[in-house]
Amino acid sequence: MKLLVLTWLSIFSSGLLAINSTNNSITIPESLKDVTNIQVNSMNMISSGLPSDKEFRAFKKLGVSHIIDLIPGNRSEEIALLDELDLNYLNIQVEWQNPTINNFLEYVTAMNLNLENDNVTLTHCKLNWRGAVFTYLYKITQLNVNENKARAEMESIWKPNPIWSNFIEEVKLHYSL
Secondary structure: OOHHHHHHHHHOOOOEEEEEEEEEEEEEHHHHHHOOOOOEEEEEEEEEEEOOHHHHHHHHHOOOOEEOOOOOOOOHHHHHHHOOOOOOOEEOOOOOOOOOHHHHHHHHHHHHHHHHHHEEEEEOOOOHHHHHHHHHHHHHHHOOOOHHHHHHHHOOOOOOOHHHHHHHHHHHHHHOO
16 A cells, blocks of 8 residues: 555656645646546546557556556557556457456456555556446445446446446446445
């Protein structure tokens, strides 16, 4: 926990991120302003659309150490870049038309391990629609975050279509929520 606090304190004190005391929001640095639908979900969880090479480098400078990519298909270019940057990488291939409980359970396992070790994790997909749903579900099933608050954060990025709404209900049923 000390490492995480020190990492985020150094990020805040360096001016890379700033907390707005009026509404308790976190200001994203200029180097990440163009990342699609970026959202700071907690002090050690960020979600976004697909970052560029330059933006991945900026995330590393912010202290992000783990990347969870929810995009299916050949991810060899991203793997090579993140290997070069020495960032831990996991690809969970979430099919747009068929997200599964197993996809989410794999995500939970990875996030639990990352958070247990006080790592800062970026979850991304193409537009942060998959990411917004997965972080919402993680927050309500694992972190006991208020569902209305977590849902409002998700819906500020994307309002799930029927396939994804059904997936949300399936995950909530799995966790008896």
